[in-house]
Amino acid sequence: MSHAEGGNSESHADLPVAARVRRLEERVVAAGLTTDADLDAYLTKFLERASPMNGARLVARAWTDPAFRERMLADGNSAAAELGVGSADPARQGFQLRVVENTATVHNVVVCTLCSCYPLALLGPSPSWYKSHAYRARVVREPRVVLAEFGLELPEELEIAVWDSNSEARYMVLPRRPDGTADLDDEALTRLVTREGLIGTALV
Amino acid sequence: MGGQLGFGPVPVVVGGEPAFHAAWEARVFALSSVLLRAGAYNVDEFRDAIERIPPETYLRTSYYERWLMAIEDLLEAKGLA
Numbered sequence: 468m469s470h471a472e473g474g475n476s477e478s479h480a481d482l483p484v485a486a487r488v489r490r491l492e493e494r495v496v497a498a499g500l501t502t503d504a505d506l507d508a509y510l511t512k513f514l515e516r517a518s519p520m521n522g523a524r525l526v527a528r529a530w531t532d533p534a535f536r537e538r539m540l541a542d543g544n545s546a547a548a549e550l551g552v553g554s555a556d557p558a559r560q561g562f563q564l565r566v567v568e569n570t571a572t573v574h575n576v577v578v579c580t581l582c583s584c585y586p587l588a589l590l591g592p593s594p595s596w597y598k599s600h601a602y603r604a605r606v607v608r609e610p611r612v613v614l615a616e617f618g619l620e621l622p623e624e625l626e627i628a629v630w631d632s633n634s635e636a637r638y639m640v641l642p643r644r645p646d647g648t649a650d651l652d653d654e655a656l657t658r659l660v661t662r663e664g665l666i667g668t669a670l671v
Numbered sequence: 672m673g674g675q676l677g678f679g680p681v682p683v684v685v686g687g688e689p690a691f692h693a694a695w696e697a698r699v700f701a702l703s704s705v706l707l708r709a710g711a712y713n714v715d716e717f718r719d720a721i722e723r724i725p726p727e728t729y730l731r732t733s734y735y736e737r738w739l740m741a742i743e744d745l746l747e748a749k750g751l752a
Binding site: 484485487488489491492494495497498500501505506507509510513514561578580581582583584591592594595596598599600601602603604605606607608609613616617631634661663669 | 672673680681684685688695699701704709711718721722736739
């Protein structure tokens, strides 16, 4: 295939990258695979809608509604659809959503060692560190050390479970509800939940 | 990549980051997503195309450059564009 060094003229590997992208876009549009308007619309919609606020809403509801929590742990896609932040059909959503729950004995953390797959619609655009070689390579080998680099020092007795995304499944962490939040409503609870909390590199 | 050591500390930056660091990155992201949805290739094929990038190229290119290479490669292999 064409990844070899010195590539062929079709890959335009010697052009500045922005020009290469433009060339690719022109070819794709000329081939009838999409249109510039489709690409613009997709991007606008993505930037408007994909947000960790969506994941945070799922978490807040799970904290206040035990039956919803059960449903979400059993079938993340249906739970997301219930709150209007996703499709119940994994094929339509583009992934099967698996929510992993932090407990008194297990802390969960999410990675994609292959690239940077994660539930974009629920967590928003992925941060650079999530895409970095260092995070992807090391969190599966030495999660405790990596989490400490985020300032998250976990007690030795707390087990750390690392979830590596694959082409079907995307993971989201259900953090533990912080103490002293019993009187907060869903909206206030939603504001406590961060993207890093949903990935597992921070507590909430 | 998973399990390798020697990459140094994670470049932790929490919050305040733009979704994309250049306009072309956003276009690559949109192209990839729209082509996936159009059925030009599936997620398995896309991930595999990234994995097939030779290690020395993989390590010196940026994240969305690798996406660009994967899209170019898949479309060429399939004769789609």
